[in-house]
Amino acid sequence: MxxxxxxxxxxxxxxxxxxxxxxxxxxxxPAPANQRRAGNRGGLGADRTALVIHTVADIAAGFLALWILLYMLDANQANVFVDFVHGVADWLAGWSQDIFTMDTESVRVFFNYALPAVIYLAIGHGAAAWVRRL
Known part of the structure; x- marks a missing residue:
């Protein structure tokens, strides 16, 4: 085709x-068949793998950013959706909890969830770029 x-x-x-x-x-x-990368069916497998890595990192950062936004807007903590987003964000940011211990709760939540979001984006996009070069 x-x-x-x-x-x-x-x-x-x-x-x-x-x-x-x-x-x-x-x-x-698309590049002509004779100009594509050798192996991996012209690089399509590497590109798909990079896209998956890139997408997973974006989704993880999106959940963390959504929790920051819901917290800052004082969303109803008893709501099922808010509870789900909070649970996912807590799981994703479990390793970075209480790195920052400010007196202001909203600033503490922002930094404790924004740091892992930035790290996931940096590592995910960097790994995706590395996989694309393979």
Missing amino acids: SYPHDRIADNSQYNTDGNRPYHADPVGY
Whole structure:
């Protein structure tokens, strides 16, 4: 099956570059098969693995940021959704609890949950970039 976003070549019988109407590879088009990375089916497996790592890090940071937002907006702690987000955030930030012990509760919650969010983003995006280079 051809790439669904390829341009339609007008003079395909004169085109020696397969279905590509232009010699230059425009942004957004997949690289020709002979220019892809060796192994791993042209790098698709590495790209998918990197995407999974990237997405998991974003979701973890998202839960932590959502808990910070719900806490700062004084959300109802008895609500099932708020309790779920708090439980996930506590689990994700369990290793960093009480690193910061400020007197102001909201500042303490912000720093104790923002630090792991930033670390998850940095490690996740860095690992995804490293996997893409493999």
